[in-house]
Structure formats: C-alpha cells, structure tokens
Amino acid sequence: MASGSAARKPAPEPLVVLEEFLPYRLNVLAGLTSSALAQIYAERFGLSIPAWRVIVTLGQYECRTARDMAPDGVMHKSTVSRAVSALEKRGLVKRRPNLDDRREEWLALTPEGRAIYEAVAPEALAVGERLLSVLTPQEQQTLSALIDKLTRQARLLAPQDAEGEEA
Incomplete structure (x- = not known):
C-alpha cells in the first residue's frame, strides 16, 4: 500500500557533515591551491x-637522491622515479652515480631545469602570498604553527609506510 503521499521517515542525523570534516576541508584547500x-x-x-x-626540491637542495625526495614531497618513490625519468627525457634533470651507494643516483637540475625553477618559483611564492x-x-604565524602541529600528529596517525600521493 505504498503511495506517493505516504509519510517518509525523516533522514537520520548525519554522523559526518562533510563540509565540516577537517580532512575534507584540508583536502579542498590543498586541491584549490x-x-x-x-x-603556472x-x-x-x-x-x-x-x-x-622534484624541480623545487632540486632547486632548493641542488642535489638529492630520489629516495631523499619522496618524503620531502610526500610522494611515493615510484612517483618520484617516474617524474625524474620524464624530466630527464626533457633535459631538465641529470643523474650521476652515488659513489657511496651504487643502488642510487644523485639528481640535479640542468641549466634548463634551473631556468624553469627560477622562472616559476617567484610566481608560485606570489600565489602563496596572495x-x-x-x-x-x-594569523599567518598561528596558521604555520598549527599546520606544523597537525602535520606531526598526522604523521603519527598514518601507517609507517604511507607516503601519500596527493598532498
């Protein structure tokens, strides 16, 4: 005897209001940024x-291994490796042997890679400033301190081998 005018049960109170859920809000902010x-x-x-x-990391540190870059950029080693290969093909990154550990290589920007870093870094900083x-x-100082504090806590909560792809 169901009819279109039958009374409907009210929706249950939501357990999570997505727009108020901190991880969602942080993800939206990160995505928009x-x-x-x-x-650019x-x-x-x-x-x-x-x-x-990868370009920003090498621009900042001059020379790194792919393994060193993964945690810096919150990327999995395979993601870094694919990015490095693509950048190397474009002539933006060069490799040289790590004489202390033959399993890895030192990575550095080529002059062309450095030129891209120097051209785009100021524009990226301007986006952050805006x-x-x-x-x-x-508020900016407080936000920075809060982000640091939340990042430390999130690292404690995350699985040991978690290296997120979208941070």
Missing part, C-alpha cells in the same frame, strides 16, 4: 605536480 599553482607550472612549463615537486593575504601577520 594546487589548481592555482598548476596554472602545468600550462607554462608542462609540468605535473610530481615533476614540479592566499595568505587575507590573514593578519599574527
């Missing part, structure tokens, strides 16, 4: 997120 940055490094330089992270511009200097 990545999209803003992607307009993807459209102008044809770089993926992992490739950009994002933070809605906060007072004190």
Whole structure:
C-alpha cells in the first residue's frame, strides 16, 4: 500500500557533515591551491605536480637522491622515479652515480631545469602570498604553527609506510 503521499521517515542525523570534516576541508584547500599553482607550472612549463615537486626540491637542495625526495614531497618513490625519468627525457634533470651507494643516483637540475625553477618559483611564492593575504601577520604565524602541529600528529596517525600521493 505504498503511495506517493505516504509519510517518509525523516533522514537520520548525519554522523559526518562533510563540509565540516577537517580532512575534507584540508583536502579542498590543498586541491584549490594546487589548481592555482598548476596554472603556472602545468600550462607554462608542462609540468605535473610530481615533476614540479622534484624541480623545487632540486632547486632548493641542488642535489638529492630520489629516495631523499619522496618524503620531502610526500610522494611515493615510484612517483618520484617516474617524474625524474620524464624530466630527464626533457633535459631538465641529470643523474650521476652515488659513489657511496651504487643502488642510487644523485639528481640535479640542468641549466634548463634551473631556468624553469627560477622562472616559476617567484610566481608560485606570489600565489602563496596572495592566499595568505587575507590573514593578519599574527594569523599567518598561528596558521604555520598549527599546520606544523597537525602535520606531526598526522604523521603519527598514518601507517609507517604511507607516503601519500596527493598532498
């Protein structure tokens, strides 16, 4: 005897309100920020997120191994390896043997890779500054401290071998 006018049960109270769920909110913020940055490094330089992270890491540290870069960019070693291979094919990254450990290689930017880093890094920093511009200097300091604190806690909560792909 079901009819279209039969009374419906009210929806149960949600256990999670997605728009208020902290991991979701952080993911939305990260995604929107990545999209803003992607307009710079993807459209102008044809770089993926992992490739950009490799370039930034090598721009900052001059020389690293792929294993060293994985935790820095919160990427799996295989993701770093694929990005490095693509960048090497484009002539943006060069490899040299690690004489202390033959299982890995030192990676560095070529002059062309360094030029991309130097061209896009100031624009990426400007995006970050524009994002933070809605906060007072004190709020910016507090946010930075809170992000550090939450990151430490998240690392404790995450499985030991977890190296997220989308941070």
